[in-house]
Amino acid sequence: EDQVTQSPEALRLQEGESSSLNCSYTVSGLRGLFWYRQDPGKGPEFLFTLYSAGEEKEKERLKATLTKKESFLHITAPKPEDSATYLCALSDSWGKLQFGAGTQVVVTP
Amino acid sequence: SQTIHQWPATLVQPVGSPLSLECTVEGTSNPNLYWYRQAAGRGLQLLFYSVGIGQISSEVPQNLSASRPQDRQFILSSKKLLLSDSGFYLCAWSPRGGFVGYFGAGTRLSVL
Numbered sequence: 001e002d003q004v005t006q007s008p009e010a011l012r013l014q015e016g017e018s019s020s021l022n023c024s025y026t027v028s029g030l031r032g033l034f035w036y037r038q039d040p041g042k043g044p045e046f047l048f049t050l051y052s053a054g055e056e057k058e059k060e061r062l063k064a065t066l067t068k069k070e071s072f073l074h075i076t077a078p079k080p081e082d083s084a085t086y087l088c089a090l091s092d093s094w095g096k097l098q099f100g101a102g103t104q105v106v107v108t109p
Numbered sequence: 110s111q112t113i114h115q116w117p118a119t120l121v122q123p124v125g126s127p128l129s130l131e132c133t134v135e136g137t138s139n140p141n142l143y144w145y146r147q148a149a150g151r152g153l154q155l156l157f158y159s160v161g162i163g164q165i166s167s168e169v170p171q172n173l174s175a176s177r178p179q180d181r182q183f184i185l186s187s188k189k190l191l192l193s194d195s196g197f198y199l200c201a202w203s204p205r206g207g208f209v210g211y212f213g214a215g216t217r218l219s220v221l
Contacts, residue, residue, distance in 0.1 A: 032208045043115075043199050043212035044153070087153070089210075094160065095141045095203035096168070097210050099153040 002027045002090055006100035013078050013107045021073040021103045023088035033071050034097065035064050036087040044087055047073075078107045111136035115200050115213035122220055128173075128187040130216050132200030135181065140202040142183040143210065144175055147197040159183060160205075195220045 005024045013019055025033065032051055036044035048057040050066040057064045061082060063074040073086055085104045089097040112135045122128060134140050144156040155168045157175035165175050172191050176184045183200055197217050201210040 034209065036212075041197075041215070041217070043201075043215045046209055046211060049209055089153075091208040091210075094158060095208050095210060096143065096155050096158055097145075097153070097201075098155075101152045 004100040006103050010104045015109050016077050018076045021086055023071040027090055032091045034089045035073055038085045080107045083107045113213040119217045122190050125189050128190050130185040132183040134202045139205045143201040144185050145199045190220045192220050
């Protein structure tokens with residue numbers, strides 16, 4: 001059975017303090033690992049898709065990487081506007097997403 | 110560009126009342142459509158998905174049903190709401206043959 005586990009559950013950072021979020025997964029056949037950002041009371045916003053080990057994607061202060069068992073979301077020099085819950089998910093062949101519980105990130109000035 | 114609309118944004122309903130949440134997608138054809146629920150303090154759970162008009166698959170047994178009367182319209186319904194139906198309901202779409210899910214703004218449902 002496919003599984004997605006995110007850690008830590010919560011992360012409090014000072015502005016400019018870089019850190020990484022972890023997403024561990026087990027899957028029979030990877031069709032994509034997805035990262036989303038979710039602000040309170042809103043729907044998840046798509047950030048990245050990673051398909052194969054060694055792949056990396058970047059967007060502003062965010063960088064996602066993928067190994068055969070884990071994905072990391074690196075936040076470099078975060079700003080308060082990066083505060084959100086970050087979700088990772090696996091997709092099956094029908095596009096059905098299985099989400100982790102998320103990491104709530106708070107960046108303080 | 111594609112957009113997804115969900116309404117209402119917030120809904121407060123008494124136990125035992127019916128429910129109808131609507132979702133429409135613009136700017137694409139033949140999308141896969143999905144309903145997810147996010148209960149307080151829990152992750153996103155897939156409820157239903159559809160690959161075409163009238164084709165609905167249920168992922169978890171529950172008090173809810175879904176329908177797809179038109180290609181880009183997806184409806185979530187219940188005949189009698191339970192307290193446990195409270196949560197944040199999200200509609201999503203993905204392109205046919207694609208995997209990325211794009212989400213609507215969500216409906217916050219409180220059953221009292």
